Amino acid sequence: MDLLRWGRSPWGEWVLTHVSWNLFWGSLFAGVLFLVAHASYMLFSAHRKRTAAETDALEASRKDLPAKIERHGLTARLFHWVMAAAMFVLLFTAFLPVVGVKFPWVQWHWIAGLVLTASIVFHIIHATFWLDFWSIWVGPKDIPEMKAELLREFGHDVPGPKSGKYPLGNRLYRLAFVVTGLAVVATGMFMLVRVRTPLFVRNPYLFGDATWGVTYVSHGLAGVGLVGLVIAHVYFAVRPEKWWITKSMILGWITRRQYLEHHEPSRWPVGSGPSQAKPAGRV
Numbered sequence: 001m002d003l004l005r006w007g008r009s010p011w012g013e014w015v016l017t018h019v020s021w022n023l024f025w026g027s028l029f030a031g032v033l034f035l036v037a038h039a040s041y042m043l044f045s046a047h048r049k050r051t052a053a054e055t056d057a058l059e060a061s062r063k064d065l066p067a068k069i070e071r072h073g074l075t076a077r078l079f080h081w082v083m084a085a086a087m088f089v090l091l092f093t094a095f096l097p098v099v100g101v102k103f104p105w106v107q108w109h110w111i112a113g114l115v116l117t118a119s120i121v122f123h124i125i126h127a128t129f130w131l132d133f134w135s136i137w138v139g140p141k142d143i144p145e146m147k148a149e150l151l152r153e154f155g156h157d158v159p160g161p162k163s164g165k166y167p168l169g170n171r172l173y174r175l176a177f178v179v180t181g182l183a184v185v186a187t188g189m190f191m192l193v194r195v196r197t198p199l200f201v202r203n204p205y206l207f208g209d210a211t212w213g214v215t216y217v218s219h220g221l222a223g224v225g226l227v228g229l230v231i232a233h234v235y236f237a238v239r240p241e242k243w244w245i246t247k248s249m250i251l252g253w254i255t256r257r258q259y260l261e262h263h264e265p266s267r268w269p270v271g272s273g274p275s276q277a278k279p280a281g282r283v
């Protein structure tokens with residue numbers, strides 16, 4: 001099975017040109033397989049959660065907390081939904097032609113690409129200066145949480161830390177998303193120079209054939225990777241036990257009870273007061 005496609009340059013050399021669309025089907029299949037495997041696993045998982053009685057006791061002892069706790073500010077929510085819309089347009093414009101739906105996709109694709117790029121640049125600036133930049137990253141400091149989560153998965157009642165603002169799974173997913181997202185944006189911006197747009201005069205000679213080939217292949221690889229990642233993301237967003245998180249991406253807040261049930265207050269401290277969290281919020 002071919003994974004990459006090759007062509008002859010005007011000088012007769014073999015150069016990479018594109019990824020093979022087999023990879024698109026592979027990524028689609030892997031995404032669907034993942035959700036079937038995860039859904040089956042969840043039927044049997046012994047995951048140890050805080051019981052209702054424990055959460056009741058915690059709630060009784062933390063009456064100082066606001067009833068609604070802000071999880072995502074308006075700007076962060078707008079960014080999320082603009083990025084999601086751009087991402088769907090990009091995926092559909094790129095892959096509908098592969099499944100046989102023919103239309104002039106390139107124009108819609110690069111316009112959505114510019115929207116995605118602008119939203120990411122905006123988000124980096126917003127997260128750096130207004131939000132807690134590190135609350136979403138994963139590092140050695142998370143090893144105790146990882147161990148505790150694994151033991152809870154096997155039904156053990158362990159005292160190790162629960163998550164801060166973002167559960168470990170979210171943060172690992174985000175890392176994969178950042179790497180593939182940045183790769184697709186960086187390569188896409190170079191590819192834009194090669195196509196006809198009203199923005200500037202196209203320049204297909206910016207790179208040699210071999211470099212263009214590597215750029216198209218990297219863009220294609222990151223693009224097919226995003227197919228699987230987006231399937232996994234949507235799957236988790238629609239799972240009933242995650243609705244409280246999805247709802248917070250629409251409304252912006254979670255309840256005090258959800259906060260105490262799912263988080264380690266020392267790792268995501270929230271100010272007392274009528275309605276607000278400390279400004280630890282981000283997407």
Ligand code: HEM
Pocket residue numbers: 017018019087090091094095106109110111112113114116117184185188189191192193194195216217219220222223224226
């Ligand atoms: C979800 C994100 C994206 C996906 C899944 C995606 C996917 C793809 C795919 C599969 C192709 C065809 C590549 C080939 O023929 O080898 C392509 C082409 C292209 N993409 Fe993207 N892309 C994404 C984001 C972007 C972004 C952010 C830009 C930036 C403007 C962009 C600009 C382009 C351009 C200019 C082309 C070339 C069209 C041509 O030469 O005919 N893409 N994309």
